[in-house]
Amino acid sequence: MKNTFLQAIKLSLACLILLSGIYTLLIFGIAQAAPNHGKGEVVSANGKTYYANIGQSFTSDKYFNSRPSAVAYNAAGSGGSNKGPSNSEYLAEVQKRIDTILILNPDMKRSAIPADLVTASGSGLDPHISVLAAKFQIKRIAKARNIKVNQLETLIENHTEKALLGLFGPEKINVLELNIALDKLK
Structure with a gap:
């Protein structure tokens, strides 16, 4: 022993x-x-410094919206909500997000809303959205900024991160970098 x-x-x-x-x-x-x-990856724009690898909150009509965050984009408290799809509180929160998106994007149908615009990621800090989520927001941003739709489509295409080795993971777009490039459009 x-x-x-x-x-x-x-x-x-x-x-x-x-x-x-x-x-x-x-x-x-x-x-x-x-x-x-x-x-981390530091990005400077408009006299401010941001971390490109941490989700940021964008709510203006002039910008691409980020994925919702379960932790209010606070990197000190990373984590999901831990609420499942049968939780009534969670369902009410998702419904509220859907309603807000439909108000901001009146030309779009409810069935066309990408899931990543209404559900938070596991960390609550995902800096990316899907290409579909970016394209969903084009009409609203074009109208708010008085920009042609094809300019925004080109911007999205130029900022799309391809799957690793063309196989692993989905195509995605860093919202912060996309919105900084959007501000640079004339």
Whole structure:
């Protein structure tokens, strides 16, 4: 029994040193070799600094709307709502989002609303929307900015991130980068 107890203590100390010390230093070292030293992708526009890899709130008619956030876009408290599709509170929240989208986009049908415009991601901080979600918003933005629809279609096409190796993951668009490019259109 005493022998087993000592082995357990040795194993615990070895894991503590390996996982709390060596592994942490290894990950920190890798982060220092990354762009911006592991602090995220920083984007500056209009005199402000943003993190492109964290979702931002855009609610103006002149901008592409982001995916809803379960944590109010607060990166310090990442997480989903943990409410399932049978939860009445969750369903009411999604219905409210659908109603808002239909008010902002009166030319669109309820059946055409992409799911990522009414449901939050697992982290609540997803900076991307689908290409379909961006295209859904074109008419509203064209009207609000007095821009031709084909200009917005070209902008979306130019900011679409393709699937990794053409196979893994969906095509997506970073909303912050798209809206910054939208501000640069004349």
